[in-house]
Amino acid sequence: MTAKILDGKATKNAIFAELEPRVAALAAQGVTPGLGTVLVGDDPGSHSYVRMKHADSGKIGINSIRRDLPSDITQEKLEAVIDDLNADPACHGYIVQLPLPKHLDANRVLERIDPEKDADGLAPVSLGRLVLGEPGALPCTPYGIVELLKRHGVELNGARVTVVGRGITVGRTLGLLLTRRSENATVTLCHTGTRDLAAEVRRADIVVAAAGVPGIITPDMVAPGAAVLDVGVSHVDGKLTGDVHPDVAEVAGWISPNPGGVGPMTRAMLVSNVVEAAERSIRGVQGAQG
Numbered sequence: 001m002t003a004k005i006l007d008g009k010a011t012k013n014a015i016f017a018e019l020e021p022r023v024a025a026l027a028a029q030g031v032t033p034g035l036g037t038v039l040v041g042d043d044p045g046s047h048s049y050v051r052m053k054h055a056d057s058g059k060i061g062i063n064s065i066r067r068d069l070p071s072d073i074t075q076e077k078l079e080a081v082i083d084d085l086n087a088d089p090a091c092h093g094y095i096v097q098l099p100l101p102k103h104l105d106a107n108r109v110l111e112r113i114d115p116e117k118d119a120d121g122l123a124p125v126s127l128g129r130l131v132l133g134e135p136g137a138l139p140c141t142p143y144g145i146v147e148l149l150k151r152h153g154v155e156l157n158g159a160r161v162t163v164v165g166r167g168i169t170v171g172r173t174l175g176l177l178l179t180r181r182s183e184n185a186t187v188t189l190c191h192t193g194t195r196d197l198a199a200e201v202r203r204a205d206i207v208v209a210a211a212g213v214p215g216i217i218t219p220d221m222v223a224p225g226a227a228v229l230d231v232g233v234s235h236v237d238g239k240l241t242g243d244v245h246p247d248v249a250e251v252a253g254w255i256s257p258n259p260g261g262v263g264p265m266t267r268a269m270l271v272s273n274v275v276e277a278a279e280r281s282i283r284g285v286q287g288a289q290g
């Protein structure tokens, strides 16, 4: 068996084609959505992700607002930048690129983001809304994974999903999305304390690998026909290397390439969150006008 491809690039393009008329409708009402990014330091990976986010946004007519800050910035100065973006009417949604340098308290920064402008869905209020089942911005990578699976016809209702990795940007929040009634999957969240990872992966219809350990998911661990998504980002000999061993493609039913799978979907859902925030801002003004 050779797995079918969960094509993140093509799916991102399809999502952009759906967003374009919504951006045009906003323009007709005098609103250009604005995406803000806060980037601290000079990590090449973070710089590249932020560059791609703005390039994507520009393609569908979203304005870019960049705040690139030195790695030795103080917590107070960083929080002042957050306050500025909260107050800037041209910025409809923004993100703080993670990770932040160690001397900064990321949770305090995320807490300060106006929840109505939280384009990443990672601020505590957004996470609380997700837990409570209330509407709000969804975290981009889990949101992208769910869209990628649904748009390729992979059944989530009743599926057994094993997620490897409990970080907030992927694993933990993906568990919250997939166990909503609308997705209705059964999720096992694995981490470094998991006793028998192979057994947990083997019983899954869908495997999401977000451990950051190159090749940790090997073909013998995967049930024939399972969908396998690779979210791992490591660099081995200067080459991007995922968590899924290449031979898994011989066993799986579906596989997401890496690059070209979940990464582009993360960017697509960020743009989608910004368009939603801009639409909400108009409804807010219209509501206030009666």
Ligand SMILES: Nc1nc2c(c(=O)[nH]1)N[C@@H](CN(C=O)c1ccc(C(=O)N[C@@H](CCC(=O)O)C(=O)O)cc1)CN2
Pocket (backbone or CB within 6 Å): 048, 049, 052, 095, 096, 097, 098, 099, 120, 140, 141, 169, 240, 258, 259, 260, 261, 262, 263, 264, 266, 267
């Ligand atoms: N504030 C946030 N920080 C981080 C998040 C996040 O969702 N919000 N997630 C990751 C990184 N990330 C988003 O910022 C991200 C990762 C990968 C890609 C991507 O498109 N990757 C390409 C490959 C790029 C390459 O060749 O290096 C792909 O997979 O095809 C986009 C965004 C951590 N930080």
